[in-house]
Amino acid sequence: MNDIDREAALRSAMTTEHFVLQGAASATTAEAASRSSLYMLALSSSLVAIGFTSRSPEVFLPFVAAVLPVNFLVGLITTIRLMDITLENLQYLTNIAGIRAYYRTISPAAEAYFSARTGRWPEAAYTPSGRLGPLIASLGTTATMIAIVNNVVGAAGIALLTQHLAGDENTALALGAGAATFIVLTVASVAFQNWRLRDVKQGHLPEG
Numbered sequence: 001m002n003d004i005d006r007e008a009a010l011r012s013a014m015t016t017e018h019f020v021l022q023g024a025a026s027a028t029t030a031e032a033a034s035r036s037s038l039y040m041l042a043l044s045s046s047l048v049a050i051g052f053t054s055r056s057p058e059v060f061l062p063f064v065a066a067v068l069p070v071n072f073l074v075g076l077i078t079t080i081r082l083m084d085i086t087l088e089n090l091q092y093l094t095n096i097a098g099i100r101a102y103y104r105t106i107s108p109a110a111e112a113y114f115s116a117r118t119g120r121w122p123e124a125a126y127t128p129s130g131r132l133g134p135l136i137a138s139l140g141t142t143a144t145m146i147a148i149v150n151n152v153v154g155a156a157g158i159a160l161l162t163q164h165l166a167g168d169e170n171t172a173l174a175l176g177a178g179a180a181t182f183i184v185l186t187v188a189s190v191a192f193q194n195w196r197l198r199d200v201k202q203g204h205l206p207e208g
Helices: 003-053 057-103 108-113 134-139 142-166 171-201
Strands: none
Touching: 003 057, 003 142, 057 142, 057 171, 134 142, 134 171, 142 171
């Protein structure tokens, strides 16, 4: 195989890999939507069931004590998996950026069509999701949105437990415990996500 044939084979392989990576990136988006829907459906069903049992105090507390922890655990696992999906998607985008860097070496015209400035993360210096700052970008991810909903579930469970232990007259204490739980869980969720994304964001693109 001469140099021309090798170059043609490489370009064909690059094009095929680009197509595969695009398909894989789309699959991560579909999986994220599916997992988020499953969690919200399970939570909605549980809340409806809790509403039906609220008229009977002797049934309500045991039912809530059994359902809320399960929902919180499912939400926690879902959040972690959504973060994994985000990392996988970013890995695919990084590999696509490497292929685009190769495309730019084909000819001067290709350098204009596949410029890094018009690409996506991590090629482009500017991304729409970062326009309002890293905090808003972190809060806007699917993982964080599900985490916030799940944190409300955890906070509600802590509030009910506090009121049950402290008595019905200590509603303010129960609400305070629930609010504090929500804040701590949300801060921990965002910090954990940023920690997991740090290594990906600091990765280096192939030269080209």
